[in-house]
Amino acid sequence: MPFxxxxxxxxxxxxxxxxxxxxCLAVCPTYREYKNETDSPRGRVALARKSLEDELIxxxxxxxxxxxxxxxxxxxxxxxxxxxxxxxxxxxRNVAEQVKPSGWKNTLFGKVIAKPDTMELSTWPLRVYENIxxxxxxxxxxxxxIFPKQLRDLEGMLPKQPKKPLRHALPLISRANNESKYRVxxxxxxxxxxxxxEESAATVxxxxxxxxxxxxxxxxxxxxxxxxxxxxxxxxxxxxxxNIAIFDKEDLDVIVTDCxxxxxxxxxxxxxxxxxxxxxxxxxxxxxxxxxxxEFLMSIPLEKPTGKFDARITYHDPCHLRRAQxxxxxxxxxxxxxxxxxxxxxxxxxxxxxxxxxxxxxxYETSTHVLNRKMDNLKSTEAEIITSGCPGxxxxxxxxxxxxxxxxxxMHPIQILDLAYEAKDEDK
Amino acid sequence: xxxxxxxKLEKIVGMKGVLTSPEDLAVYSYDGTFExxxxxxxxxxxxxxxxSKIVELASQTRIPIVTRGMASxxxxxxxxxxGGIALVLTRMDxxxxxxxxxxxIHVEAGxxxxxxxxxxxxxxxxxxxxxxxxxxxxIGGNIACNAxxxxxxxxxxxxxxxxxxTVVLANGQILKTGGKVIKDVVGYDLKSLFTGSEGTLGxxxxxxxxxxVKPKYAKTAxxxxxxxxxxxxxxxxxxxxxxxxxTLELMDQTAINCIEKAMNLGLPTDVAAFLxxxxxxxxxxxxxxxxxxxxxxxxxxxxxxxxxxxxxxxRANLWKARRSISPSLAxxxxxxxGEDITVPRSAIPEAIKRLKEISNKYGLPIVIFxxxxxxxxxxxxxxxxxDPEQMKKVEQMVAEExxxxxxxxxxxxxxxxxxxxxxxxxxxxxxxxxxxxxKQIKQVLDPFNILNPGxxxxx
Numbered sequence: 001m002p003f004x005x006x007x008x009x010x011x012x013x014x015x016x017x018x019x020x021x022x023x024c025l026a027v028c029p030t031y032r033e034y035k036n037e038t039d040s041p042r043g044r045v046a047l048a049r050k051s052l053e054d055e056l057i058x059x060x061x062x063x064x065x066x067x068x069x070x071x072x073x074x075x076x077x078x079x080x081x082x083x084x085x086x087x088x089x090x091x092x093r094n095v096a097e098q099v100k101p102s103g104w105k106n107t108l109f110g111k112v113i114a115k116p117d118t119m120e121l122s123t124w125p126l127r128v129y130e131n132i133x134x135x136x137x138x139x140x141x142x143x144x145x146i147f148p149k150q151l152r153d154l155e156g157m158l159p160k161q162p163k164k165p166l167r168h169a170l171p172l173i174s175r176a177n178n179e180s181k182y183r184v185x186x187x188x189x190x191x192x193x194x195x196x197x198e199e200s201a202a203t204v205x206x207x208x209x210x211x212x213x214x215x216x217x218x219x220x221x222x223x224x225x226x227x228x229x230x231x232x233x234x235x236x237x238x239x240x241x242x243n244i245a246i247f248d249k250e251d252l253d254v255i256v257t258d259c260x261x262x263x264x265x266x267x268x269x270x271x272x273x274x275x276x277x278x279x280x281x282x283x284x285x286x287x288x289x290x291x292x293x294x295e296f297l298m299s300i301p302l303e304k305p306t307g308k309f310d311a312r313i314t315y316h317d318p319c320h321l322r323r324a325q326x327x328x329x330x331x332x333x334x335x336x337x338x339x340x341x342x343x344x345x346x347x348x349x350x351x352x353x354x355x356x357x358x359x360x361x362x363x364y365e366t367s368t369h370v371l372n373r374k375m376d377n378l379k380s381t382e383a384e385i386i387t388s389g390c391p392g393x394x395x396x397x398x399x400x401x402x403x404x405x406x407x408x409x410x411m412h413p414i415q416i417l418d419l420a421y422e423a424k425d426e427d428k
Numbered sequence: 429x430x431x432x433x434x435x436k437l438e439k440i441v442g443m444k445g446v447l448t449s450p451e452d453l454a455v456y457s458y459d460g461t462f463e464x465x466x467x468x469x470x471x472x473x474x475x476x477x478x479x480s481k482i483v484e485l486a487s488q489t490r491i492p493i494v495t496r497g498m499a500s501x502x503x504x505x506x507x508x509x510x511g512g513i514a515l516v517l518t519r520m521d522x523x524x525x526x527x528x529x530x531x532x533i534h535v536e537a538g539x540x541x542x543x544x545x546x547x548x549x550x551x552x553x554x555x556x557x558x559x560x561x562x563x564x565x566x567i568g569g570n571i572a573c574n575a576x577x578x579x580x581x582x583x584x585x586x587x588x589x590x591x592x593x594t595v596v597l598a599n600g601q602i603l604k605t606g607g608k609v610i611k612d613v614v615g616y617d618l619k620s621l622f623t624g625s626e627g628t629l630g631x632x633x634x635x636x637x638x639x640x641v642k643p644k645y646a647k648t649a650x651x652x653x654x655x656x657x658x659x660x661x662x663x664x665x666x667x668x669x670x671x672x673x674x675t676l677e678l679m680d681q682t683a684i685n686c687i688e689k690a691m692n693l694g695l696p697t698d699v700a701a702f703l704x705x706x707x708x709x710x711x712x713x714x715x716x717x718x719x720x721x722x723x724x725x726x727x728x729x730x731x732x733x734x735x736x737x738x739x740x741x742x743r744a745n746l747w748k749a750r751r752s753i754s755p756s757l758a759x760x761x762x763x764x765x766g767e768d769i770t771v772p773r774s775a776i777p778e779a780i781k782r783l784k785e786i787s788n789k790y791g792l793p794i795v796i797f798x799x800x801x802x803x804x805x806x807x808x809x810x811x812x813x814x815d816p817e818q819m820k821k822v823e824q825m826v827a828e829e830x831x832x833x834x835x836x837x838x839x840x841x842x843x844x845x846x847x848x849x850x851x852x853x854x855x856x857x858x859x860x861x862x863x864x865x866x867k868q869i870k871q872v873l874d875p876f877n878i879l880n881p882g883x884x885x886x887x
Contacts (some may be wrong), residue, residue, distance in 0.1 A: 014761060017758060019460070019461070021500060021564070021754075022460060022499060022564040023500050023563065023564050025498055025564050026542070026563035026564045027542070035472070035516075035518035036447070036472065036516075037455040037456055037499070037516075038452050038453075038455050040455075042455075043455035044429070046455050046458065047454065050454055057450075059450070061450075061451050062451050065451060078753040080754045081759070082758070136473075150554055348540075381845075392439070395783070
């Protein structure tokens with residue numbers, strides 16, 4: 001082993017049994033773009049193994065290959081042996097970060113994003129998309145040049161920003177409209193609060209309408225996904241403890257989130273802390289309560305909207321929802337129960353859109369190609385609205401739609417349900 | 429690799445088509461086996477002309493060329509043991525022409541076989557060969573290894589669909605052989621020579637493939653037997669009745685136990701063998717009739733249970749056992765070595781009996797399944813390569829497996845190919861005369877021995 005004993009590395013069992021069949025190549029968005037083994041899951045597993053077995057040094061190029069993974073998890077799902085190449089890529093980022101920490105990551109993921117106050121204060125990631133911030137980030141992420149087209153795309157990606165973050169607008173407790181049947185914790189994600197506040201406002205309205213008293217703690221910190229993506233597992237653990245402690249104070253039936261990414265990370269807390277005697281049990285309990293909004297709504301006697309919502313609608317599966325949380329039937333069922341909705345299945349609905357957090361910034365070209373595939377599929381549906389319960393996917397879809405000049409709206413499935421409820425109210 | 433040569437290669441394919449970093453070389457060192465060896469450089473061309481120039485350069489400088497697609501091969505045929513150029517055709521993945529009237533498709537070698545299949549199916553056409561690597565192998569690789577698959581019993585192997593090939597010869601010349609005709613007896617059948625040649629005679633860059641009409645319906649039966657002899661007799665009876673099912677898959681008790689151990693599907697472990705039989709057709713009624721006739725034959729030849737799927741969900745369920753074999757193998761041991769010996773159909777019971785004896789003799793499990801209709805068996809030895817003693821045993825066991833195949837008048841490999849792993853057994857399988865003539869063919873087509881050197885033929 002070429003690394004110091006203190007450095008946490010993947011277990012041998014995680015990579016040794018790769019039989020190199022190559023099935024993961026078939027489903028990998030980066031391989032399918034470049035048709036190059038180095039950008040494939042099997043390639044990344046081989047590189048990880050060779051670096052851990054001291055056959056290759058942990059070079060910047062090798063680490064880059066770990067960052068070229070979009071973490072869509074398609075390889076994890078398809079591997080006949082149970083190898084999780086996407087997880088290994090993530091763990092290797094963490095190894096690299098332990099061997100050679102980058103100070104800026106500490107600032108960005110440990111200080112700025114982690115705490116809602118500082119984040120809102122510096123309005124990250126909003127400001128990041130302004131030229132100066134973006135250039136700074138691009139420089140830090142070791143991108144040599146940024147193209148004018150890329151800047152335009154990035155700016156186009158920004159949704160209309162709310163006047164103030166939803167975190168401030170939402171009360172701590174939003175009572176059920178009628179009889180309260182469930183006490184529901186709401187984990188309000190950063191992107192949802194800062195950029196898609198209308199969606200999360202709709203989430204709370206729909207929950208209230210369906211007998212849920214919603215508790216939205218304000219002191220929650222980032223779910224940890226961005227830090228994980230940049231190799232700072234240590235910060236993820238910190239975030240996990242903070243968030244668990246906050247929700248522990250409330251007596252809740254479930255904890256709901258309307259962000260696919262947050263949901264997938266929150267569900268991992270139990271695994272992340274399973275060796276920590278002080279936290280293991282609490283973390284498992286916490287993760288066991290996490291529900292995606294569509295998953296939760298379809299599990300309770302849901303009020304069927306009698307109002308109509310006339311539109312041809314399709315649905316894009318966020319990787320963090322379909323593969324990380326195995327939630328894919330529910331959002332579809334939710335949309336299909338609404339009268340007037342003409343639901344059309346998106347071809348390759350679960351193929352990554354290319355957002356993958358910040359890949360549009362860090363891996364612009366690949367991200368764009370992957371997005372083109374999604375846009376071609378979207379065009380074939382002739383849908384007026386594409387829905388998806390993930391802010392990253394939504395921003396990416398908006399970018400693609402703007403670039404292609406399509407007349408398609410991007411929405412969260414919950415918004416359609418909310419509007420259908422309101423349509424009924426108007427009828428009255 | 430000499431910088432001058434790198435520069436020349438970059439001129440031919442562009443900067444993005446030449447890879448030299450230690451990381452790139454490391455991931456082009458392996459295929460679907462546990463063998464590995466780094467190439468000196470990786471080149472990804474985009475058309476036949478570029479391939480021609482690369483091979484010409486390699487020929488002048490005597491650099492070995494190992495052609496590969498997605499490297500899912502199971503015989504280490506595309507592992508570059510002599511270094512040199514790893515010539516990767518995955519970026520040559522275009523459909524050049526789909527000729528609907530003649531039902532012929534012209535493709536580049538790097539197209540993923542499943543993509544090709546999906547493409548023609550949009551037009552109601554069908555490309556039948558279905559190697560289990562269909563999603564992660566290219567048509568070029570399939571042709572170079574003459575790949576098979578479960579459906580080959582009824583539809584034939586890859587080579588049966590090759591009407592023409594574009595091949596870059598060892599001196600860089602581009603050979604076009606065959607064409608859009610089904611019958612063609614003018615000159616030697618060169619396309620058949622290159623089919624299955626594992627990159628040792630030329631670089632296949634394009635192919636003309638024959639297509640057929642997509643069968644709309646499929647009906648599936650899973651049949652249980654108390655003895656392997658009954659299962660084998662059933663296969664004979666079905667085929668002798670004039671019925672050719674699309675697939676006739678055999679799972680021996682070792683496979684059933686292996687699946688149960690790893691997956692807990694609730695399969696009966698006291699059954700000696702399963703046959704998974706599928707009929708397909710363009711009409712529903714005839715497809716149903718066929719599977720019912722098969723069910724009838726099975727019940728007369730000693731089947732203990734016949735389950736015919738009523739709908740798509742049940743069909744998927746019946747296939748579940750077969751599809752679970754590979755994942756199960758991987759879960760039971762760190763490593764597996766799967767061979768694909770082929771014996772005359774009637775020798776299947778004897779082959780299985782002897783394979784079990786080998787397993788007992790060496791104390792390592794052999795899991796047996798295969799394509800019963802064509803006598804192609806897949807014995808998989810389970811082992812741990814970290815244990816040198818086991819590795820030694822595996823080597824001896826493989827040799828004995830091949831001995832069985834040859835003694836029963838069969839052959840070393842039905843569909844995986846020879847590559848590196850089966851080279852030591854070639855002489856026994858083919859004899860001096862055949863090896864001699866094959867060496868002469870190789871000498872004529874590749875005088876400097878730069879095309880996949882050290883593969884297929886023994887020294």
